[in-house]
Amino acid sequence: MTKKVVSIAAGEAHTLALTGDGSVFSWGRGTFGRLGTGKETDELSPVRVSFRGGSGGRGEPKFVGVAAGAYHSLALQDDGSVWSWGYNILPKVIEQFKELGAPNSLSREQNANRQTTPLKVSSIKAGGMMSLAIDNLGALWIWGNSPQPSSTEEEIFSLVSSSSPLPVWDFHGHTVVKVACGNEHVVAAVSAGEKFSGTDLVCYAWGNNNHGQLGLGDKEGRARPQAISTFGEDSPWAIYEISCGAFHTAILTHKKSYDQEIESRCWTFGLGENGQLGHGTAMSTSSPEPVDGLPMETILISLDCGLFHTSVLSASGEVWSWGMEKGLGLCPDASLAGDDAGDALFPIRHRCSETPGGLFPVPVQLACGAAHTVLVAGDGEKLWAWGRGRSGVLGRGQTADSFVPVPLMWPSLEAGLKRNYESKASFHQSGSSSSETSAMEELSVLREKLTLMERYATVLHVSIFRKSLDQRNLPKSLYDSEVFDIKRELENVMEAADTDELARLKMFYEGMLSAVKDRLMKRRIKEVVKEYIRSLSLGRQP
Structure with missing residues (x-):
C-alpha cells in the first residue's frame, strides 16, 4: 500500500491528504467533525479517515480527489460518487447526486426502464461554507451557503443555503473545466465552445464583490456568472489554475503563443489590505494585475489562497508566499513594531533546508489554510508545513508555530531506504563503521543525482505539455524493456x-x-x- 501523496487540500485549520492507493488522511482542528474521525478532538499528526461500507457496500472505497471548506470536507470516490463530512456528520455519500441522475446537457436522462443513471462527478472543490462539483459531462453543481439569484430581483445576488446540489444553468452548452470559491464568490474557467480544446477557456465570476474579488473592474455583486475581460476568448493568456481566498482571487496563466519563450504568470485581484495580492501595497484592486515579484522565466505548477495569503509552487521546486499573519512563515524578519504589521507585500521565497539551493525536490502541490501552508514534494514522499501551528494543523505532532517549512510526520521513501540499509547492515555484521559511512554517503550522492534528473525531466515536460510529469503516464516500454x-x-x-x-x-x-x-x-x-x-x-x- 503506497503512502505517496497525490493531492492535498486545506481548510480553515485542517488538512486532507490523498494517497496513491486511494486512502484519505486528515489532521488539525477537530471541531465540527471536519476530520472525519467521529470525534471533535484535534489530531496533531496525520490519521487515516475510515469510510465504512463504501457507496456500494463493498468495504473501504478508493478515492481520487479531496477538497476542504472552512469546517467541512469532501472526497471523490473512483466511481464518481461524492462523500462529505463535518458539522458532526461522519463521512457519508451525498445521496442527492444519485437522485439527480446523470444529466444530458443538464437535463434528466432516463433509460428504457425509466430508471435514472446515477450522476458521476469528475472533480470537487470547497471553500468557506460552500461546495462545488463538476460532472463527467462538464456541468457545474453547487451547494451549501452559495451565491444564487435573488427571488425578488434576478440581478441581485443573495447567499442561499441548500443541502442539495443545484446546477449552474448559465453554462448550458459549454464545459466547465476549473472552478474555485471564496467565502461568498465563485470563479470558473469554462470552454468558449461546447468542448474544451486546450486553450479556449473563458473566465467567469459571480457572487459578492465588495472588494473587487470578481475582477470585473468594479465592486458590484453579480447574481449570475459574468466574463472577466482580461481572460476572455481573445485574451493572449490561457488559464490553467484558479484559487480563491476569503475575499481575493488568484489565477495562473501562460501565453497562448510561445514566441520562442515560455512564460507563466500569476494574476491577483480583490482585497489587498494584508498584502495578499503581492503587488507591493496594501491596496485592493478590482481588475486582474500580474504579480511582478515572481521571476518571469519561472513555470508555475500549483497555486492556492488562504484567508489572507497566497502561495505558488514552480516546476523546479521554488515556493513563494505573500500576505498576512504578521509575517508568520511569510516575512520572519519583520520587526512588527509601530505601524509594521509584518505582512509580506511582495512574494517571499521559502527555502528547503535539506537541499543545495533551497529547492524542494520533485514538487507536486501546495495548499493554504487560514494561517498555514502545506507542500507536497519528493514525488509525494515528503510533506512540509509552516505557519500557525495551533490544533496541530502543521501535522508535526505538536502545536508550535513555524516561520519556515518543516517536515510533517509522514512516511517517506528516504526513511524506508535508511531502514532497509540498517537492517541489512545489522544482519550481515560484516562491514566496518567506515564502510557503512561510505555506503550512506554514496546513497546520498545517488539520491541527489536522482532528484536533479527528476527536476530536469519535470521542467522539460511542463515546458512542452503544460502539465506536471506523472509517473503513471510514462511509456510502458520503460518498465518492460531495457531498451527505450x-x-x-x-x-x-x-x-x-x-x-x-x-x-x-x-x-x-x-x-x-x-x-x-x-x-x-x-x-x-x-x-x-x-x-x-x-x-x-x-x-x-x-
Whole structure:
C-alpha cells in the first residue's frame, strides 16, 4: 500500500491528504467533525479517515480527489460518487447526486426502464461554507451557503443555503473545466465552445464583490456568472489554475503563443489590505494585475489562497508566499513594531533546508489554510508545513508555530531506504563503521543525482505539455524493456495527442528551431566581423 501523496487540500485549520492507493488522511482542528474521525478532538499528526461500507457496500472505497471548506470536507470516490463530512456528520455519500441522475446537457436522462443513471462527478472543490462539483459531462453543481439569484430581483445576488446540489444553468452548452470559491464568490474557467480544446477557456465570476474579488473592474455583486475581460476568448493568456481566498482571487496563466519563450504568470485581484495580492501595497484592486515579484522565466505548477495569503509552487521546486499573519512563515524578519504589521507585500521565497539551493525536490502541490501552508514534494514522499501551528494543523505532532517549512510526520521513501540499509547492515555484521559511512554517503550522492534528473525531466515536460510529469503516464516500454525506442515512443505520443496538443508541440519546436537559426546567424556574423577586423590589422583588403 503506497503512502505517496497525490493531492492535498486545506481548510480553515485542517488538512486532507490523498494517497496513491486511494486512502484519505486528515489532521488539525477537530471541531465540527471536519476530520472525519467521529470525534471533535484535534489530531496533531496525520490519521487515516475510515469510510465504512463504501457507496456500494463493498468495504473501504478508493478515492481520487479531496477538497476542504472552512469546517467541512469532501472526497471523490473512483466511481464518481461524492462523500462529505463535518458539522458532526461522519463521512457519508451525498445521496442527492444519485437522485439527480446523470444529466444530458443538464437535463434528466432516463433509460428504457425509466430508471435514472446515477450522476458521476469528475472533480470537487470547497471553500468557506460552500461546495462545488463538476460532472463527467462538464456541468457545474453547487451547494451549501452559495451565491444564487435573488427571488425578488434576478440581478441581485443573495447567499442561499441548500443541502442539495443545484446546477449552474448559465453554462448550458459549454464545459466547465476549473472552478474555485471564496467565502461568498465563485470563479470558473469554462470552454468558449461546447468542448474544451486546450486553450479556449473563458473566465467567469459571480457572487459578492465588495472588494473587487470578481475582477470585473468594479465592486458590484453579480447574481449570475459574468466574463472577466482580461481572460476572455481573445485574451493572449490561457488559464490553467484558479484559487480563491476569503475575499481575493488568484489565477495562473501562460501565453497562448510561445514566441520562442515560455512564460507563466500569476494574476491577483480583490482585497489587498494584508498584502495578499503581492503587488507591493496594501491596496485592493478590482481588475486582474500580474504579480511582478515572481521571476518571469519561472513555470508555475500549483497555486492556492488562504484567508489572507497566497502561495505558488514552480516546476523546479521554488515556493513563494505573500500576505498576512504578521509575517508568520511569510516575512520572519519583520520587526512588527509601530505601524509594521509584518505582512509580506511582495512574494517571499521559502527555502528547503535539506537541499543545495533551497529547492524542494520533485514538487507536486501546495495548499493554504487560514494561517498555514502545506507542500507536497519528493514525488509525494515528503510533506512540509509552516505557519500557525495551533490544533496541530502543521501535522508535526505538536502545536508550535513555524516561520519556515518543516517536515510533517509522514512516511517517506528516504526513511524506508535508511531502514532497509540498517537492517541489512545489522544482519550481515560484516562491514566496518567506515564502510557503512561510505555506503550512506554514496546513497546520498545517488539520491541527489536522482532528484536533479527528476527536476530536469519535470521542467522539460511542463515546458512542452503544460502539465506536471506523472509517473503513471510514462511509456510502458520503460518498465518492460531495457531498451527505450525514443522514435517509436514519439510516434505513439503524436498518435495519441489531440489537435491542440499537436499544435502546441508544433509551436514549441518551431520556436526552438527559430531560436537555433537565430543563434547560428549571430555567430556567423561575429565570425565575419572578426575576420574583417583581422584582415584590416594585417593590412589586407577584405
